Amino acid sequence: MTRPPVPPFDEESAKKKVQAAQDAWNTRDPEKVSLAYTEDSMWRNRDEFFQGREAIKDFLTRKWERELDYRLQKNLWCFTENRIAVRFEYESRDAGGQWWRSHGNELWEFDDEGYMRRRDASINDYKIDESDRRIF
Incomplete structure (x- = not known):
């Protein structure tokens, strides 16, 4: 089975891959999200x-x-044949009610079937007030 779009990526297919990842992660469903990765990712x-x-x-x-x-929210940064780099931001709150904004970069590498076989994420967090939220 393939997981389109598949490499080699062009700008349109890379943007579709990024959007699909954003949509999946926003479900907060570990089972669903994990299916985008190779068994040995x-x-x-x-x-x-x-x-x-x-x-x-x-x-x-x-x-x-x-x-x-x-x-x-994820945004395409750049791409090559089977690699994509993204910039992202997300917001969440902890059990105590403190809101956080996290931002960073991810480097992705895909196999020929369109499954991600490698993901490297660098992430920074900082506290925000609920009134400062911008991702809903």
Whole structure:
């Protein structure tokens, strides 16, 4: 099975891949999101390194248990044949009610069928007031 769009990417297909990722992550469904990655996908997320769909599901479950009301925006930064770089921002609140804005960059590498086999994410967080939210 393929997961279109597939490499090699042009601007239109890269933008579609980014939009599909944004839409999936905003469901906050670890099972659904994990299906976009290869069985042995390698991840770096901040200071965590892990591999495989099961580890991805576990990570996303933990993430969305603590990042409540999570809402994400991704934007294409650049692309090559089978790689895409994105800039992103998301907002969430913690269990104590504090709102956070997180922003960073992701580097993605895809296999020939359109599944992501590598994801490297650098992320920074800062506190915001609820009135300063801009992603709904």
